[in-house]
């Protein structure tokens with residue numbers, strides 16, 4: 001491990017900063033303070049309100065810094081090795097190697113300011129095991145939610161993660177199949193059921209990205225079973241048809257959401273956004289996680305970038321809630337650069353504050369954790385970033401991290417390590 005640990009002082013800690021962003025849609029508190037006790041935020045306000053009230057607290061004076069809520073990455077794969085083809089390592093299933101990958105990727109998340117992340121696909125409960133080590137105090141890391149193995153068709157997208165289900169039986173058999181899979185996930189600590197509704201890039205012999213693997217009826221069955229077990233559903237859907245199935249079945253989040261259609265005669269991928277489906281997604285509050293932002297500032301504008309920004313803006317204009325997730329682990333998707341996702345939203349027309357919300361308040365809401373994380377409010381979890389500059393003026397401040405506080409414990413990142 002290259003990053004340093006700053007020992008967390010016992011007892012309450014009072015941070016006195018130049019500026020506190022309690023939540024992006026509120027004006028920041030200039031010369032503000034946050035009082036933390038254990039893993040909770042106790043009080044937030046102007047420093048003057050804390051004169052004498054901090055008796056016994058260790059004081060951290062950071063007058064040049066901006067303090068804001070820790071970032072939330074809604075879509076990562078901790079067990080994927082950040083190469084263009086993570087599949088061989090996953091298929092081989094060498095658990096010691098994969099455990100090492102999980103730990104180093106989780107450390108990179110923390111270095112990049114992410115204090116909560118949702119893992120949307122691993123194998124053998126690797127993320128649940130990692131989380132248990134963090135909860136036992138053996139490791140310092142972000143809070144992890146896990147989907148365990150994504151449900152997929154036989155030999156379908158990412159089948160090698162262990163989540164194949166065959167829904168070619170009778171209605172009764174299919175229901176039994178889905179219930180068994182959901183119950184197994186729940187028993188293994190799953191927080192969400194992930195369904196590979198469409199094909200994807202990592203499974204060459206599987207369905208193409210634009211094509212659906214599950215019908216609307218299949219998905220409705222999965223959503224109903226997950227709900228009965230108290231779990232939300234994340235639907236992987238690149239294609240417009242898969243997005244339609246997800247929207248009609250009532251999933252909680254749509255992952256990727258590229259409105260893809262079959263390629264044309266020249267092989268160029270089709271793009272088929274639907275007003276009707278967008279209306280359902282917006283009305284029912286399904287969050288969409290675009291995932292395509294890595295190093296976008298270096299993309300050629302005339303090709304991918306203009307289309308990507310136009311897609312984001314189209315979704316926003318149709319009232320769809322977009323939240324930050326970058327598919328870290330896949331195809332050189334870095335764990336410490338969620339800043340790229342936030343700056344991309346800004347480039348597509350979001351204000352600084354709205355772009356920040358996609359990785360804080362809005363992301364927390366999409367995960368059903370809006371009353372626990374994503375803002376600096378008394379009673380919320382003590383997940384904070386200490387930045388060298390103000391992200392409400394320049395979002396690249398998210399890469400100027402001095403400290404990351406996760407559940408009240410202070411982490412000081414080392415140099416960026418993704419090269």
Ligand SMILES: [Zn+2]
Nearest residue numbers: 075077120327
């Ligand atoms: Zn993914």
